[in-house]
Amino acid sequence: MMANKDLEAEIHPLKNEDRKPQGNLGNQSKNEPDSKSKPLQARLSRCRTVAFFLSLFTCLFVVFIVSFIIPCPERPPSQAMWRLDYNAAVTYDFLAMRDINKDKIQDVLFLYKNTNGSNNFTRSCADEGFSTPCAFMAAVSGANGSVLWERPVAQDVTLAKCAMPPPSDNELSSACILVGGLGSFIAVSLFTGETLWSHSSSFGGNASILSPLLQVPDVNGDGTPDLLVLTREGQEVSGAIYSGSTGYQIGHRSNLGVDTDGVALLHVTKTGAHYVLLPCASALCGFSVKSLYEKVTGKESQFKEDSYWENKLNRSAHRRLLHSTGAVRYLMNVPGKAGQDLLLVSSEACMLLDGQDLVPRWTLDATQVLRKPILGHYKPDTLAVVIENGTSTDRQIRLLDLSTGSLLWSQSLPSLPGGPPSTSLMTADHRSAFFFWGLHDLVSTNEMEPQDVPHSLFMFHPTLPGVLLELANVSANIVAFDAILFEPSRHAAYVLLTGPASSDTPGLVSVTKHKVRDLVPGSRVVHLGEGSSDSDQAIRDRFSRLRYRSE
Structure with missing residues (x-):
């Protein structure tokens, strides 16, 4: 009989609790507090569960609102190409790139001389106390070519320099310094174009x-x-x-x-x-x-x-x-092993000097260097220097390993006298894309007048050493040129400033931006020597896939 009761208690334990033996009645008072705390614990548990789900629901609701209802700040669209024209004007060999309107896209600063500015602004030369024509400075949005600010700055400009971007937005450290032709000395804010200070210089009349x-x-x-x-x-x-x-x-x-x-x-x-x-x-x-x-x-x-x-x-x-x-014709600082080294170009040689003891690391016989060398990367993370040697019609472009002076690549590329400078942009593979100006057929055109021969912009990348890509042909007189990353790690573009060859003859002044990647599909593939086994379209595709990065 007792065995059956024990078995029933094991199978139905709650029943056993309902029928407690009389012998345990004496202990009931000791267990009473525990029995009262159980409903309280259950209520607390239910409250915690409700609070958890309420918090979860609130978080999900906030994520939904932020993701789908509240619009994200729109990134300004960056046009692949834009152009800004000024009639009856002349321009200066000056281009500067800075993010002026804080949209994370580089903007363009340039100078021109005109009677009046563009139609977007009403400030005239007379408003600033200058006779007409006078020199204007303009800041143009790199995204769409709209004028951010524009104002007369001097009667004429002899020198201009924009300060390097400071770690802070200190306006005095973010200025363009101008030296006027009549002895004026001016600082202009990069952000607003307003004059920060202006003085008559003490340089001396002569x-x-x-x-x-x-x-x-x-x-x-x-x-x-x-x-x-x-x-x-x-x-x-x-x-x-x-x-x-x-x-x-x-x-x-x-x-x-x-x-x-x-x-x-x-x-x-x-x-x-x-x-x-x-x-x-x-x-x-x-x-x-x-x-x-x-x-x-x-x-x-x-x-x-x-x-x-x-x-x-x-x-x-x-x-x-x-x-x-x-x-000595050119002198420039270059990165060295423990600081700055010096690259010196003379009328007879080019040499790399140790930046401390000035001892030559290497010397290259180069009797007629056309312009100041530029730096880039032929091998990954290894600096190279571009030397343009010879006259314009027999120009030889040489890429040298900066640390040893050894020749990495060379190519004959005839150009026009006074042609635009070369430049380079770092690519994602830690090499550089190089941009050279030359003649369309890579041959001398002595029978043609220089003004009738268009400039051709060629692109070179070390992964395709047997190929040049002809991106564009420009017939106008190029005053200034640069290729930059308008947005970090996004798109590379080049900027052209064209205008009259003589400051005495006003004409059309244009500032133009072209996105490099959009020019590649319509480019001409120029095979050097044996050429590549790839088709022209495959080569264009490889150039289109290039990605760029900041230095």
Whole structure:
């Protein structure tokens, strides 16, 4: 009988609880609190469940609202091609690219000279106190070619330099500095076009200003990079420092003791000392920013001097650092193993100099370099330098390994006298696409007048060394050219500034943007030598698949 009750209790445990033995009645009072807490725990459990599902529903509702009902901010459409024209105008060899309207697309800055601006703006030369015609600066949207701002800036422009983008949006650090033809010295805001400061220069009536305007580190402690302006009057070259925030001269002008009319370069040695380098006939001259500042102000400077360089300068009567074979024509900073190295091009050779001890790493015989070299990547993550040697009609393009000077690629590419410069863009495979201007048939056309021969833009990529892609033909006079990434890792495009060849003859001035990828399908494939086994369409497809990246 007892066994049957135990079996029933195992099968129906709840029944057993309902019929508790009388012997357990004495313990009922001890268990009473537990029996009261069970409904409370059940209610808490139900509340937690409700709260969980309510939170989940709220989150899903918010995701739904954000994803489907509230529209995402629209990215401005970037047109593949746009063009802006000005009639009866002349233009300057100046192009700058900056993101002016903060849409993450690079915009275009340029200068032109006209009686009036475009129809979008009403400011005239007379409104700014200039006689007509005068120089205008314009900022154009890289996305669609619309004018962001445009205003008269000077009677004429001799030099222009836009500051490098600063880490912050400090307006004084984001300015274009202009030197006017009648001695005006102006800073214009990149964002608005408004004048930040304007002064009559103290350069001297007969002085010519040497290019470029050099942006030097902040010497007066106001947080804005300052400007070094070099001028030449007769046989005397002088230097003066100007505040980047106010435009006022810091100290007085000082004779540098050098004789040059070449392009100056700011170089930082591997010890962190800033030096200004200048070509002096068949030599390289220089002086430290520290010594110039102390000379023009009479105050001690926080800048460094390099003892090795100072010893070389002190042993020379004319501030010479290095003797060169032939006249120095071009000088540029290039990345080195532990800082900046120097690439020097003379009338007889091209050489890479160690940026500290100025010892040649390699030398290339190049007797007639047409223009300043450019850098790019022929091999992945390995810098190469492009040397254009010869005259325009027998131009030879050479790509050299920057570290060793060894020849990587060469090609004859005739061009017109004074043709546009070459440039390069980094591609996603850590190489570069190179852009060269030349003649359509890659042969000399001496029987034709230069103005009748169109410029052809050729594209080259190291993965197809036996092929050039002819992207475009331009008959107009090209004043300035550049190829850039308008959007990081999105699309590459080139910008052309065309206008009259002479500033005395106004005509049509045009600014044009073309997306590179959209030009590839209609391009002409030029096979070099043996050529590629791929069809022309397969080659175009490979160029179309190229992706670009920021340096």
